[in-house]
Amino acid sequence: MKNLAIIALALLPQVALADGVQIEGNVQAKCIIRTDRTGVYGNPTPSKLSASPADGGVTPSIRYDVALAGYYIARITHPTSFSTSPTLTDTVTWTGGSSVSNVSDPDMSAYDADKVEYDATTEFDLTVAGTTFFKVDSAAEYGFNKAFPAGTYRAIIQADCIAK
Amino acid sequence: MKLMAAAMALSATVAGAHEMTPAYPQLRQSSVPEIMQADLSLFNARDDVEYFAISVLDADWKPIAFASAQRVMHVVPGGRKDFEVYIRQDDVPRVVYLCTTSMLRAGQEDNAIVSSRICSRLDGEKA
Numbered sequence: 001m002k003n004l005a006i007i008a009l010a011l012l013p014q015v016a017l018a019d020g021v022q023i024e025g026n027v028q029a030k031c032i033i034r035t036d037r038t039g040v041y042g043n044p045t046p047s048k049l050s051a052s053p054a055d056g057g058v059t060p061s062i063r064y065d066v067a068l069a070g071y072y073i074a075r076i077t078h079p080t081s082f083s084t085s086p087t088l089t090d091t092v093t094w095t096g097g098s099s100v101s102n103v104s105d106p107d108m109s110a111y112d113a114d115k116v117e118y119d120a121t122t123e124f125d126l127t128v129a130g131t132t133f134f135k136v137d138s139a140a141e142y143g144f145n146k147a148f149p150a151g152t153y154r155a156i157i158q159a160d161c162i163a164k
Numbered sequence: 165m166k167l168m169a170a171a172m173a174l175s176a177t178v179a180g181a182h183e184m185t186p187a188y189p190q191l192r193q194s195s196v197p198e199i200m201q202a203d204l205s206l207f208n209a210r211d212d213v214e215y216f217a218i219s220v221l222d223a224d225w226k227p228i229a230f231a232s233a234q235r236v237m238h239v240v241p242g243g244r245k246d247f248e249v250y251i252r253q254d255d256v257p258r259v260v261y262l263c264t265t266s267m268l269r270a271g272q273e274d275n276a277i278v279s280s281r282i283c284s285r286l287d288g289e290k291a
Contacts, residue, residue: 029187033280035210062278071187083268083277156268157278162261163187163285 029071031126031161034063036133039157041140046147050139060136061101062159069129073162077121078138079155086151090143097137098122104130125164181209182216184264184282191256191286198253199231202286205246206264208239210280215239215267218249220286223260230255236267251286259286 041049042056051057064074078096082088099122100111107128116123126132136157142148184206194201206216216237220230231250239245251259263283 028185030183030185031187031282032181032183033278033282034181035212035278035280038277060278065181154277158281159278160281160283162283 032065036061074124075160077158084154086149101135102133182280183207213266221261
């Protein structure tokens with residue numbers, strides 16, 4: 001009888017622990033920016049650097065994940081200057097833009113039609129929850145058919161996610 | 165054509181994420197009179213970034229004075245950091261955005277060519 005009572009007492013804390021274990025979750029509005037693929041500038045002509053695959057480059061890709069629809073705006077600014085380069089004595093003309101490359105929801109296909117462009121910036125209203133991949137085109141031309149000096153060139157893309 | 169090292173640090177599958185919550189933090193009274201406080205959390209899954217700058221901005225994206233334990237936070241890849249931002253009561257009506265921006269190191273030779281910035285809104289619920 002005494003042994004039975006001891007065993008019963010020993011079991012009590014375990015029962016209490018098993019009862020208290022739970023997992024909680026919380027879904028809230030949030031935005032995640034991922035650098036899916038960084039870019040590479042190809043050099044198709046001496047005066048041009050381009051991230052287009054047609055020019056031997058690799059187009060950068062940025063992934064946005066939003067947990068809830070309609071809470072954020074994606075704002076992507078393509079480069080307008082080099083962050084790293086040899087000394088350049090002539091002007092550089094920049095072109096570029098951003099567009100949707102892949103989506104997790106077919107409704108996101110409207111993002112491209114609804115995007116707003118100004119200066120070097122493109123804005124997308126993230127009206128659908130899920131994942132969107134944006135590709136960023138970028139090209140730089142040096143002077144008037146002038147050859148870029150040899151060296152390493154880098155430029156930075158600004159990817160913003162702004163609560164509405 | 166002469167060879168030109170024009171690489172933007174090639175990497176076909178760079179994984180990395182920058183996340184900040186909440187989207188609409190509530191300003192609350194701090195322990196100091198006339199100073200309001202917002203509590204946020206940043207998650208860094210970017211392999212190429214370890215530092216994030218905090219900024220507080222008005223509707224025209226002009227900076228507003230604020231205080232925080234660190235204006236530039238060190239968050240190791242895979243790490244999460246909770247942080248507080250303190251704003252003067254008088255500035256609260258002008259405050260709209262609270263942002264964190266990934267900091268890219270000068271001369272960095274790796275893949276960091278995307279600067280990410282996430283902004284929460286401090287002017288109330290979703291517009």
